[in-house]
Amino acid sequence: MQYVSTRGGMSPQTFSQVLLSGLAPDGGLAMCETYPQVSSDELNAWRKLSYAELAFEIIRKFATDIPEADLRDIISRTYTEEVFGTADITPVKTLAPNLHVLALSNGPTLAFKDMAMQLLGNLFEYALAKNNAELNILGATSGDTGSAAEYAMRGKKGIRVFMLSPYQKMSPFQTAQMFSLQDPNIFNIAVKGVFDDCQDMVKAVSNDHAFKAAHQIGTVNSINWARVVAQVVYYFKGYLAVTSDNSQKVSFSVPSGNFGNICAGHIARQMGLPIEKLILATNENDVLDEFFRTGVYRVRSSAETQQTSSPSMDISKASNFERFIFDLTGRDAALTAELFRKVDQEGGFDLSDSPLFAKIAEYGFVSGSSSHADRLVTIKQVWDQFGVEVDTHTADGIKVALEKRDVNVPVLCLETALPAKFEATMIEALGRKPARPAAYENIESLPQRSEVMEASAEAIKAFVDAHTK
Numbered sequence: 039m040q041y042v043s044t045r046g047g048m049s050p051q052t053f054s055q056v057l058l059s060g061l062a063p064d065g066g067l068a069m070c071e072t073y074p075q076v077s078s079d080e081l082n083a084w085r086k087l088s089y090a091e092l093a094f095e096i097i098r099k100f101a102t103d104i105p106e107a108d109l110r111d112i113i114s115r116t117y118t119e120e121v122f123g124t125a126d127i128t129p130v131k132t133l134a135p136n137l138h139v140l141a142l143s144n145g146p147t148l149a150f151k152d153m154a155m156q157l158l159g160n161l162f163e164y165a166l167a168k169n170n171a172e173l174n175i176l177g178a179t180s181g182d183t184g185s186a187a188e189y190a191m192r193g194k195k196g197i198r199v200f201m202l203s204p205y206q207k208m209s210p211f212q213t214a215q216m217f218s219l220q221d222p223n224i225f226n227i228a229v230k231g232v233f234d235d236c237q238d239m240v241k242a243v244s245n246d247h248a249f250k251a252a253h254q255i256g257t258v259n260s261i262n263w264a265r266v267v268a269q270v271v272y273y274f275k276g277y278l279a280v281t282s283d284n285s286q287k288v289s290f291s292v293p294s295g296n297f298g299n300i301c302a303g304h305i306a307r308q309m310g311l312p313i314e315k316l317i318l319a320t321n322e323n324d325v326l327d328e329f330f331r332t333g334v335y336r337v338r339s340s341a342e343t344q345q346t347s348s349p350s351m352d353i354s355k356a357s358n359f360e361r362f363i364f365d366l367t368g369r370d371a372a373l374t375a376e377l378f379r380k381v382d383q384e385g386g387f388d389l390s391d392s393p394l395f396a397k398i399a400e401y402g403f404v405s406g407s408s409s410h411a412d413r414l415v416t417i418k419q420v421w422d423q424f425g426v427e428v429d430t431h432t433a434d435g436i437k438v439a440l441e442k443r444d445v446n447v448p449v450l451c452l453e454t455a456l457p458a459k460f461e462a463t464m465i466e467a468l469g470r471k472p473a474r475p476a477a478y479e480n481i482e483s484l485p486q487r488s489e490v491m492e493a494s495a496e497a498i499k500a501f502v503d504a505h506t507k
């Protein structure tokens with residue numbers, strides 16, 4: 039399996055090559071040249087596999103340059119009960135007939151990002167050891183990516199993490215999770231701005247090819263191809279958990295920000311998984327909902343980006359969205375490059391009058407958005423009716439799922455975080471604190487360590503330079 043850029047300007051690369059790189063040299067994103075297909079017989083054979091076994095079967099189709107015995111070892115060390123709290127790894131909670139929650143948040147940072155990041159940590163360590171190389175991970179986070187990356191990379195040989203987060207905009211729990219890490223290979227940088235300022239700093243460094251090469255800069259942001267692939271696995275696992283034969287279809291509801299999680303669902307569907315609908319849910323920052331409803335993709339400015347009670351979806355542009363547009367255009371790299379040139383120069387593009395807009399439905403996407411009031415109501419309703427606590431992001435997904443689903447088709451709502459991470463809003467919705475796993479009891483009172491910085495690419499370059507000598 040070879041990888042190409044969505045903008046057409048990269049000679050084909052292997053999985054291991056795209057694993058360690060961020061944006062493609064032409065500014066596009068890495069994509070597999072074709073989607074590996076899963077036959078119905080193969081899908082049936084997978085019904086009896088454990089999570090790790092299933093992950094191996096799927097990921098081996100993408101990571102063809104890693105020897106199978108090595109890959110199997112990496113994956114079996116990653117998806118364990120010890121790391122993810124249950125032997126199932128992603129258990130299903132059934133709320134009502136055809137209404138399920140796929141639990142993805144039992145990893146070390148209590149959010150679904152651990153599902154991919156824990157694998158990435160082990161893949162990176164393997165690839166670096168093989169090449170006798172070092173890697174400096176530069177990332178931007180609105181909360182969950184950063185902690186997931188840091189918990190996956192802490193103490194790993196040859197790896198440093200420089201994680202940018204918007205100053206004082208994460209929840210106290212998220213802040214404590216990240217800033218309490220004392221590992222010398224972890225650097226937390228609080229940027230005076232919003233998440234997108236952080237992401238722009240990362241992009242600016244990635245586009246400075248000389249600096250990037252001289253400092254062995256890599257990324258773990260959601261544009262990382264291996265992360266997307268790792269997420270494909272739980273769509274299969276969820277499907278197999280709620281069906282008994284492959285003639286059945288299911289839908290997935292996905293709380294979306296950077297389009298990473300739902301991009302994995304799109305890929306699973308392209309591989310042949312019988313997915314009826316991919317229900318995309320945004321919060322008040324409804325860039326993606328607007329696109330799927332109207333065909334207009336309009337990125338927001340920092341000033342227009344709202345700080346909401348589902349903060350991990352507070353984005354103004356969706357960094358993985360280009361992968362879907364590449365497919366939507368029939369993999370026309372020149373057209374994709376042109377559309378994303380417009381995003382950079384004119385703030386968006388409009389497909390409302392294009393035949394491409396009509397094609398969106400063929401990919402199964404429907405969308406909706408949710409507000410603070412909606413999520414409070416949903417959290418309360420899910421607790422009162424089903425006795426299940428869901429966090430604010432998961433609530434956004436459930437709210438939109440209930441609006442958009444076909445009641446005759448099972449829908450799996452992806453649980454993207456545990457309520458403990460967003461205590462203030464949970465108290466507002468339920469009038470009490472949510473359950474908190476015992477290991478996290480006093481996390482806010484641990485000593486914290488971070489660096490405050492202006493939103494400037496030069497500032498982060500200087501900091502990285504000073505800490506990699």
Ligand SMILES: *Cc1c(COP(=O)(O)O)cnc(C)c1O
Nearest residue numbers: 182295296297298299350454455
């Ligand atoms: C990252 C995140 C999301 C959004 O996922 P994307 O892949 O960026 O669309 C939703 N919920 C939570 C809790 C997250 O951490």
